Amino acid sequence: MASQRNVEPERIIEKEHVIQDGMDISGHWNRMFEQRVIWDFTPELLEKVGAVEGGESLEGCYQCAQCIPACPVNTVGDYGPRRIYRRVQTGMDLFESPDLWQCTTCMNCLRVCPKEVDMMKIMPAVRQEALLAGNVPPELQEVFENTLEYGNPMGESPKKRAAWAKKAADDVPLMKDKKTADLLWFVECYPSYHPRGVDASVALARVLKVLDIDYGILGQEEKCSCDSQRLAGESGLFEEMAEHNLKMFKRYKVRKVMVTDPHALNAFRKEYPALGGKFETIHYTTLLAPRMSELAMKNDLGIKVTFHDPCYLGRHNGEYEAPRDMLKAIPGVDLIEMGRCREQSYCCGGGGGGMWLDGFMSGHVSMRLSEERVTEAVETGADVLAVCCPYEVSRFEDAVKSTGNEGKLVVKDIIELVTESMGSAQ
Amino acid sequence: MPEAVNPERNPENPILIIGGGPAGLEAAKGIAELGYKAVIVEKANVLGGTPILSSYAALTPDFRSAEDAMGEMIAAVQRPEVDIHLGSQVTAVSGQAGAFDLTVTSAVDGPTQVQAGAAIIATGFQHFDPGRETQQYGYYEHDDVITLVDLERMLKAEQVVRPSNGEPPKRLCFIQCVGSRDRQIGNEYCSKVCCGVAAKESIEVRKLLPDCKVFIFYIDMRMYGYWENEIYWPSQEKYKVNYVKGIATEIVKKGDHLIVRGEDTTMGRPMEVPMDIVVLSVGMEPSEGTKQMAAMFGAEVNKYKFIETVGGALNTVQTSVEGVLACGAATGPADIEDSISSASAAAMKAIAVVRKTAMGVS
Numbered sequence: 001m002a003s004q005r006n007v008e009p010e011r012i013i014e015k016e017h018v019i020q021d022g023m024d025i026s027g028h029w030n031r032m033f034e035q036r037v038i039w040d041f042t043p044e045l046l047e048k049v050g051a052v053e054g055g056e057s058l059e060g061c062y063q064c065a066q067c068i069p070a071c072p073v074n075t076v077g078d079y080g081p082r083r084i085y086r087r088v089q090t091g092m093d094l095f096e097s098p099d100l101w102q103c104t105t106c107m108n109c110l111r112v113c114p115k116e117v118d119m120m121k122i123m124p125a126v127r128q129e130a131l132l133a134g135n136v137p138p139e140l141q142e143v144f145e146n147t148l149e150y151g152n153p154m155g156e157s158p159k160k161r162a163a164w165a166k167k168a169a170d171d172v173p174l175m176k177d178k179k180t181a182d183l184l185w186f187v188e189c190y191p192s193y194h195p196r197g198v199d200a201s202v203a204l205a206r207v208l209k210v211l212d213i214d215y216g217i218l219g220q221e222e223k224c225s226c227d228s229q230r231l232a233g234e235s236g237l238f239e240e241m242a243e244h245n246l247k248m249f250k251r252y253k254v255r256k257v258m259v260t261d262p263h264a265l266n267a268f269r270k271e272y273p274a275l276g277g278k279f280e281t282i283h284y285t286t287l288l289a290p291r292m293s294e295l296a297m298k299n300d301l302g303i304k305v306t307f308h309d310p311c312y313l314g315r316h317n318g319e320y321e322a323p324r325d326m327l328k329a330i331p332g333v334d335l336i337e338m339g340r341c342r343e344q345s346y347c348c349g350g351g352g353g354g355m356w357l358d359g360f361m362s363g364h365v366s367m368r369l370s371e372e373r374v375t376e377a378v379e380t381g382a383d384v385l386a387v388c389c390p391y392e393v394s395r396f397e398d399a400v401k402s403t404g405n406e407g408k409l410v411v412k413d414i415i416e417l418v419t420e421s422m423g424s425a426q
Numbered sequence: 427m428p429e430a431v432n433p434e435r436n437p438e439n440p441i442l443i444i445g446g447g448p449a450g451l452e453a454a455k456g457i458a459e460l461g462y463k464a465v466i467v468e469k470a471n472v473l474g475g476t477p478i479l480s481s482y483a484a485l486t487p488d489f490r491s492a493e494d495a496m497g498e499m500i501a502a503v504q505r506p507e508v509d510i511h512l513g514s515q516v517t518a519v520s521g522q523a524g525a526f527d528l529t530v531t532s533a534v535d536g537p538t539q540v541q542a543g544a545a546i547i548a549t550g551f552q553h554f555d556p557g558r559e560t561q562q563y564g565y566y567e568h569d570d571v572i573t574l575v576d577l578e579r580m581l582k583a584e585q586v587v588r589p590s591n592g593e594p595p596k597r598l599c600f601i602q603c604v605g606s607r608d609r610q611i612g613n614e615y616c617s618k619v620c621c622g623v624a625a626k627e628s629i630e631v632r633k634l635l636p637d638c639k640v641f642i643f644y645i646d647m648r649m650y651g652y653w654e655n656e657i658y659w660p661s662q663e664k665y666k667v668n669y670v671k672g673i674a675t676e677i678v679k680k681g682d683h684l685i686v687r688g689e690d691t692t693m694g695r696p697m698e699v700p701m702d703i704v705v706l707s708v709g710m711e712p713s714e715g716t717k718q719m720a721a722m723f724g725a726e727v728n729k730y731k732f733i734e735t736v737g738g739a740l741n742t743v744q745t746s747v748e749g750v751l752a753c754g755a756a757t758g759p760a761d762i763e764d765s766i767s768s769a770s771a772a773a774m775k776a777i778a779v780v781r782k783t784a785m786g787v788s
Binding site for chain 1: 639641647658659662663666668669670671690692693697699
């Protein structure tokens with residue numbers, strides 16, 4: 001939304017010639033100003049948000065503005081809960097506004113909000129209404145359709161979901177063959193299909209084998225956890241995917257699930273229980289951090305590493321230490337923190353649907369959030385930006401290129417650094 | 427060591443309380459409960475003070491009926507230890523701590539001589555008159571510009587309508603800090619209660635008129651302590667009152683509406699908002715009684731003419747005259763809770779004066 005000035009250029013009317021009763025009375029007085037709108041406080045629009053289940057807390061904003069510096073979108077744009085509140089209060093219909101789609105649900109605003117204005121509830125609730133009205137950015141609509149049809153947002157073939165495992169040195173056991181296992185590894189979409197995600201999956205499979213962990217994957221029987229689509233407003237799609245995944249979990253009597261994707265972690269911990277899912281979920285870093293000493297990591301990597309806390313692992317689910325413990329256990333890793341880390345961590349821009357809205361967002365931000373973050377990582381002097389969320393490898397690698405930092409910084413999943421230190425598999 | 431004297435045997439030494447509002451009533455009750463005698467001198471013909479005389483509907487922050495709450499306080503002083511002079515004023519004073527000689531003059535019965543060991547001034551405040559020094563908001567020009575007090579009266583009658591045409595308002599706003607925090611007016615202080623009262627009244631208006639949009643234009647909302655979550659937050663979260671930072675500069679009439687002109691400071695842009703009723707959140711000034719009693723007892727006042735307390739933060743009720751205490755809004759803006767608290771403190775210190783006199787110690 002453009003800043004509202006007293007006189008907008010388009011509201012200045014100037015006629016070249018003014019003819020009145022056949023007489024040309026042109027002159028500098030031809031310039032006129034349209035009267036500004038005076039009826040511009042619209043409690044109705046705030047109440048409209050508050051009337052949606054989940055949207056209520058927006059009405060509690062008292063304009064302290066702590067959310068604004070915390071909002072990662074505002075760093076590169078003009079955004080944040082306080083501003084959304086004021087814009088709605090002064091005439092913006094959130095249901096039809098571009099402001100509806102910029103939030104990445106990173107939760108940094110809620111962390112600092114004294115009134116508990118909860119964008120993690122407001123955004124999905126209002127977005128759902130917008131979806132029902134057919135008001136959704138086309139690139140996001142495509143992702144919803146892909147997810148529904150193929151079980152993944154990219155529209156990849158569901159039959160190829162376990163194809164990555166062929167690249168692994170060891171067998172990656174399928175639950176349909178094993179029937180039972182101590183641990184179900186929920187691989188998720190990007191680690192299954194995206195080339196760089198596959199690299200991390202291959203590395204993780206190797207480490208699980210070395211540690212002799214009894215696990216299995218669902219392969220073709222797995223569908224997207226869909227948490228980001230849920231936060232983007234598609235709760236119906238989320239429930240449909242969840243129903244399928246829960247059926248699989250029940251089929252194999254799954255008690256414990258390991259995820260590579262913090263978004264899946266969030267869905268399984270916070271949303272699945274209400275749908276009947278009773279099982280324990282753990283992120284791979286939490287599982288592996290206490291067992292790093294069991295790995296023969298012989299190569300001294302001799303690198304400076306900085307770590308990006310994923311929003312959905314850190315702020316949303318409270319895990320800050322495990323990724324760091326893993327990094328510190330790798331020989332030759334010198335961990336340097338970025339200024340914005342842990343609870344205050346910046347957002348890669350991928351959450352809440354942002355993963356699929358880069359085209360839309362380009363009209364609203366000066367640079368991508370991932371580019372802002374990569375710039376911060378480069379400033380630390382680190383050689384490697386370590387990540388442990390599958391959205392991030394692709395987002396940050398693109399950002400390294402677009403910010404001209406190729407050769408200065410590489411992006412790696414933590415598990416890739418582990419296997420690098422372990423050396424080539426025999 | 428002097429021999430202790432039972433204060434109950436000193437009927438000539440009651441404690442004089444000037445003012446029968448919340449503070450005066452609480453002081454009298456406390457004194458009586460401790461077995462001492464009190465004399466209340468109240469100018470009006472009824473007890474209860476401003477909440478009754480100004481027809482308050484409900485008290486802030488608990489929405490208790492003002493009549494009900496004051497009724498309870500009035501009932502508590504109906505006891506033999508308390509002598510009540512209604513329609514009366516203190517017209518002369520002499521003597522000193524422990525032995526004041528006073529003339530109490532009744533409008534009906536004329537003067538009476540009263541002796542007192544100590545005096546408590548509980549003469550309270552008066553509402554700021556929004557037309558007193560400036561016509562900025564047109565209180566006396568526009569029928570639909572009213573004050574918190576006027577709205578309180580309407581709420582008590584459960585009939586909130588535009589004075590100009592008798593119709594219920596569709597849009598009503600409060601303008602905060604009228605007569606407070608203003609060097610030009612001479613009231614640099616914050617009146618403490620107006621934010622809470624406006625929020626309370628905004629809730630009452632929304633309850634009474636669910637279709638009426640309510641706005642509060644403010645500089646900063648001063649909802650100290652529990653008022654924050656007791657009235658401010660519910661007014662916004664539950665009753666959908668709109669808070670806009672930036673008080674209006676002026677009110678102009680346009681057709682059937684009042685246009686509130688100001689700046690919306692969080693958006694950094696001008697605002698011209700039509701309203702049906704504008705409520706001025708007027709603050710507190712010392713009452714005439716407070717100014718008169720301060721002069722009569724020779725108690726120092728501050729630059730705003732509220733009675734000065736001389737103990738700093740450690741004694742909030744001692745005036746510059748020994749044996750004379752002050753409490754409630756006579757010493758500065760105070761809500762009812764504050765007034766009740768300071769009244770108890772004044773009662774305790776007044777009793778100490780009387781008791782020390784009786785015991786012959788200083």
